[in-house]
Amino acid sequence: xxxxxxxxxxxxxxxxxxxxxxxxxxxxxxxxxxxxxxxxxxxxxxxxxxxxxxxxxxxxxxxxxxxxxxxxxxxxxxxxxxxxxxxxxxxxxxxxxxxxxxxxxxxxxxxxxxxxxxxxxxxxxxxxxxxxxxxxxxxxxxxxxxxxxxx
Amino acid sequence: xxxxxxxxxxxxxxxxxxxxxxxxxxxxxxxxxxxxxxxxxxxxxxxxxxxxxxxxxxxxxxxxxxxxxxxxxxxxxxxxxxxxxxxxxxxxxxxxxxxxxxxxxxxxxxxxxxx
Numbered sequence: 001x002x003x004x005x006x007x008x009x010x011x012x013x014x015x016x017x018x019x020x021x022x023x024x025x026x027x028x029x030x031x032x033x034x035x036x037x038x039x040x041x042x043x044x045x046x047x048x049x050x051x052x053x054x055x056x057x058x059x060x061x062x063x064x065x066x067x068x069x070x071x072x073x074x075x076x077x078x079x080x081x082x083x084x085x086x087x088x089x090x091x092x093x094x095x096x097x098x099x100x101x102x103x104x105x106x107x108x109x110x111x112x113x114x115x116x117x118x119x120x121x122x123x124x125x126x127x128x129x130x131x132x133x134x135x136x137x138x139x140x141x142x143x144x145x146x147x148x149x150x151x
Numbered sequence: 152x153x154x155x156x157x158x159x160x161x162x163x164x165x166x167x168x169x170x171x172x173x174x175x176x177x178x179x180x181x182x183x184x185x186x187x188x189x190x191x192x193x194x195x196x197x198x199x200x201x202x203x204x205x206x207x208x209x210x211x212x213x214x215x216x217x218x219x220x221x222x223x224x225x226x227x228x229x230x231x232x233x234x235x236x237x238x239x240x241x242x243x244x245x246x247x248x249x250x251x252x253x254x255x256x257x258x259x260x261x262x263x264x265x266x
Contacts, residue, residue, distance in 0.1 A: 017176045042237060050209055053175055099246050105220060107213035110245055114209055117244055 010071035015060040015085075023070050024049040027081060030072050034079045035139055043118035044079065044137050050111040051083045051133050059087030059131055077139055078120075084132040092124045154178035154204075156185045164261050165194045166232070170203035173211030182211070186218040186229070195227020196264045200257070202233030212245060219251065228252075232260050 011026075013019040027048035031041040052070065060066035066086040073080040096103050098110045116122050121136035154171040167185060172178050189197055199218075207215070215231075222229040230252040234242070242248040254260035 020175070046206075046208065049174075053208070053210070057175070104246060104250065105216055107217045108209070110209040110212055114241075114244070 007075060008071060008073040010069060012067050012069050014064065015056045015062050015066055015068060017056065019068075020049060020052040020056055023052045023083075026070075026072065030074060030079055030081075031137075034074050036079070036137065040137060044081075044135075047115045047118040047135055048081050048083070050115050051081075051135060054090070054111055054133070055083050055085035055087070055131070058090065059085030061087065079137045079139070081135045082132060083135075084127065084130060086130045089126050089129060090124065090131045091126075154181040156181055158185070158189070161257075161261050162265075164196045164198055164264050165189055166198045166200055166257070166261075168200045168203070172206040172208075173204060173214060174206065174208040175210035179210050179214040182214045182218060186221060190221060190225050190227065195222055195225045197222055197227065197229045198232050198254075198257075198260050198264075199229065200232045201238055202235070204235065204238060207238055207241060212241065212247065215251070216247065228264060230254060230260060230263070232257060 011023075013023070024045050028041055028045035031044040036044065048070075052068070055068040056062065060068060063086075068086070069082075069084045071080075071082045073082075092112060095112050096109055098104070098106070098113045103109060115133075115135065119135045120138045121134070123134040125132040125134070154169060154173055154177065157168045159166050159168070167189075169182070173182055186197065189195070197218075199215075219229050232254050234253060239248070239253075242251065242253075252263070254263065
């Protein structure tokens with residue numbers, strides 16, 4: 001199921017890994033069409049994948065009765081992706097720092113850190129039940145950063 | 152594209168040539184089972200050739216860390232070979248670049264196990 005406005009498209013999806021892959025592919029496609037550079041295209045797709053994994057695995061726990069919703073919106077300034085699950089809710093402050101020495105060799109816990117590393121803005125909203133995460137990447141930031149670094 | 156894995160022996164070292172994606176699900180399982188199988192057979196000097204690995208997600212990173220620990224616990228060594236820029240960047244961001252021993256040349260990587 002999906003709905004489409006002029007620059008916004010959203011999908012309501014079953015909680016499966018197959019759909020995580022589809023969501024990631026769509027994010028990559030949106031990033032390419034949005035004029036993002038190669039590194040940003042990869043980073044956006046990866047951040048969206050991590051957020052979708054969180055929704056399916058940690059939020060909905062693969063529950064076939066629970067859906068997750070992904071909305072992509074492209075504006076001249078930004079690509080905005082919102083992912084909503086129907087899980088118990090997530091407190092992003094409670095996630096341990098994966099770079100802390102005591103956590104460095106842990107098998108999990110890097111997803112939110114990577115999302116924050118790769119996107120310009122990340123917002124969480126507790127929906128009781130469920131979590132909504134909004135990811136924003138601004139167009140032209142990569143080129144501006146590269147210019148800044150070459151100075 | 153899922154993960155493909157092929158093992159070969161060079162001077163007592165097991166080189167695992169991997170290609171595809173190491174992500175949550177099949178890719179991570181292939182890596183886990185490959186390393187577990189090698190360790191069970193006593194082959195604990197492992198060089199993971201990631202030259203054709205195009206993508207690793209946080210689950211894949213976790214699996215690499217887990218493989219490193221598994222091999223270390225058996226008094227073996229797991230090293231990485233031929234990282235792509237994307238994978239190298241990911242290990243740097245997650246501060247794991249200095250945890251793993253990383254090589255760009257297979258012959259010197261194999262030699263390094265005897266040092």
